Amino acid sequence: xREQKLINLKDILKNMESVCIAxxxxxxxxxxxxxxxxxxxxxxxxxxSNSETLSNSEYDQSIDLVKEIGIKQxxxxxxxxxxxxxxxxxxxxxxxxxKELFTQIWAIAEENDIEYVADGANADDLGDFRPGLTxxxxxSVRSPLQEAELTKEDIRSLSKQLGLSTWNKPxxxxxxxxxxxxxEITKDSLNQxxxxxxxxxxxxxxxLRVRHHDTIARIEVPKIYFSKILEAHDLIYQRLVxxxxxxxxxxxMGFRSGSMNEAIRK
Numbered sequence: 001x002r003e004q005k006l007i008n009l010k011d012i013l014k015n016m017e018s019v020c021i022a023x024x025x026x027x028x029x030x031x032x033x034x035x036x037x038x039x040x041x042x043x044x045x046x047x048x049s050n051s052e053t054l055s056n057s058e059y060d061q062s063i064d065l066v067k068e069i070g071i072k073q074x075x076x077x078x079x080x081x082x083x084x085x086x087x088x089x090x091x092x093x094x095x096x097x098x099k100e101l102f103t104q105i106w107a108i109a110e111e112n113d114i115e116y117v118a119d120g121a122n123a124d125d126l127g128d129f130r131p132g133l134t135x136x137x138x139x140s141v142r143s144p145l146q147e148a149e150l151t152k153e154d155i156r157s158l159s160k161q162l163g164l165s166t167w168n169k170p171x172x173x174x175x176x177x178x179x180x181x182x183x184e185i186t187k188d189s190l191n192q193x194x195x196x197x198x199x200x201x202x203x204x205x206x207x208l209r210v211r212h213h214d215t216i217a218r219i220e221v222p223k224i225y226f227s228k229i230l231e232a233h234d235l236i237y238q239r240l241v242x243x244x245x246x247x248x249x250x251x252x253m254g255f256r257s258g259s260m261n262e263a264i265r266k
Contacts, residue, residue, distance in 0.1 A: 002154050002157060002158065005148050005149055005150050005154055006035070006148075006150075006158055008147075008148040008149075009035055009144055009145065009147075009148035009150065010035060010038075010039050012144045012147050012148055013035060013036050013039045013040060013044075013144060014039050014040070016040075016115065016116045016118075016142070016144075017040070017043060017115055018040065018043040018044070018113070018114040018115045018116065019036055019040065019043070019044055019045070019114060019115070019116045019117070019118050019142075020045045020046075020047050020105050020106075020108055020109040020112070020114050020116070020117045020118070021033050021036060021044065021045065021046050021047065021117075021118050021119070021120070022047060022049075022101060022102070022105055022117070022118070022119045022120065022141075023046035023047060023048050023062060023066070023073065023120075024048065024049075024054070024058070024062060024120070024172070025048070025058055025059075025061045025062030025065050025166075025172075026120065026166070026169070026171075026172050027152070027155060027156060027159065027166050027167070027169050027171070028120035028121070028122050028145060028152070028155055029119070029120030030065055030069075030120075030159070030164055030166045031120075031145075031155045031158065031159045031162070031164060031166070032118065032120045032144060032145055033046050033065075033066075033069055033071055034069050034159075034162055034164055035162075036071075036118075036144075037069055037070060037071040042072065043114070044071060045071070045072055045073075045074060045108070045109075045112060045114060046066055046069075046071050046072065046073045046074070047073070047074050047075075047076060047104075047105045047108055048062050048063075048066075048073060048074070048075055048076070049075075049076050049077065049078045049101055049104075050075050050076070050077050051077070051078045051079075051080060051097075051174070052079070052080065052081055052187055052190055053080055053097070053174040053175045053176045053185075053190060054174055054175070055175060055194045055197070056194070057198070057201075058172060065165070065166065068164075068165065074108055076104050076105070076108070078097070078100050078101055078104060079100075080096065080097050080100065080176070081185065081186070081187060083096050083100070086176075086185070087184055087185050087186070088182075088184060089176070089179055089180075089181055089182060089183055089184060089185050090181065090182070091131070091181050092131035092134075093131070093176060093181070093185075094130065094131045094132035094135075095131040095132060095134050095135050096135075097132065097174070097176070098131075098132035098135035098136060099135040099138070099139070102117060102119075102135060102136065102139045102141050103139065105117050106139060116142050117139070117140075117141045117142070118141065118142045118143065118144055119136060119141055119142075119143055120143075120145060121133065121136070121143040121145060121146050122143075122145040122146060122150055122151060122152055122154075122155060123145070123146050123149050123150055123151045123154075124151050124152050125146070126146065129258070129261045156168065170206050170207040170208075171207070171257045173257065173258075175190045175193050175194055176190070177209075177258070177260060178193045178209060178210060178211050178212045178260075179211075179212050179260070180211075180213060180260060181260065183212075183213075183214065189212055192212065192243055192244050192245075193210055193212050195243045196210040196217055196239075196240050196243055196245070197209070197210045199236065199239045199240065199243075200219070200221070200236070203228075203232055203235075203236070204228075205221055205225060205228075207221065207222055207255055208220060208221045208255060209255060209259070210240075211251070211259070211260070215245060215246035215247060216245065216246070216247045216248075216249060217240050217245040217247070217248045217249070218249050218250075218251050219236075219248065219249065219250050219251060220251045220253075220254060220255040220256065220259065221250075221254065221255050222254050222255045223254040226250065226254075229250055230250075236248065
């Protein structure tokens with residue numbers, strides 16, 4: 001079944017003939033980019049935004065992954081914080097981000113005589129709150145992984161078969177996802193979150209989020225790592241206070257992607 005989905009994905013890409021892929025370096029977009037390059041060669045192009053909402057480490061990894069795959073990459077700059085609709089952090093914040101991103105990628109596609117723009121949305125994303133999909137549909141962006149009905153589990157398994165280093169990479173999201181809806185997003189606060197998460201990464205944590213509640217840093221890690229957090233609590237607290245937080249908390253529900261959406265569901 002999984003192998004058939006991969007065959008279907010290759011057929012979809014082959015029929016597209018040429019494509020610009022919104023490439024972030026995450027599990028999904030890396031897998032899509034690898035398969036697209038295998039199928040289409042130089043008719044596939046990876047486009048990455050050096051955005052203020054993307055951590056420096058994730059941006060650097062995207063550069064390394066492109067070299068690993070061999071595909072041509074174009075770097076663009078999106079300036080989401082200049083858009084007051086985005087910076088105000090409404091519940092449809094992602095719509096404004098994706099609209100600017102896809103608009104710029106379409107311009108690159110037209111310049112390079114490429115017929116389609118695609119993103120890495122997978123079949124599981126259909127069950128989550130994702131306003132960015134509205135921008136995708138408005139701008140006629142394709143989601144080949146969804147079209148082939150590939151789930152995150154499928155993609156990780158097939159990525160491992162293809163030898164991609166991202167097959168077991170923790171779920172990632174842009175830094176703006178660390179803020180409660182309605183709390184303004186600024187460059188300084190994004191830097192604060194990135195620095196706080198780097199503290200935990202330097203201590204060996206890979207799957208994590210530091211949610212930014214003004215003066216409070218709410219740490220999310222898988223529950224199995226709670227004891228490790230507590231062992232280093234003095235160091236973590238001091239480092240995050242130095243970064244600018246007044247209070248540092250550990251979320252007892254542990255790590256979960258999209259936890260800021262819980263307020264919407266309630």
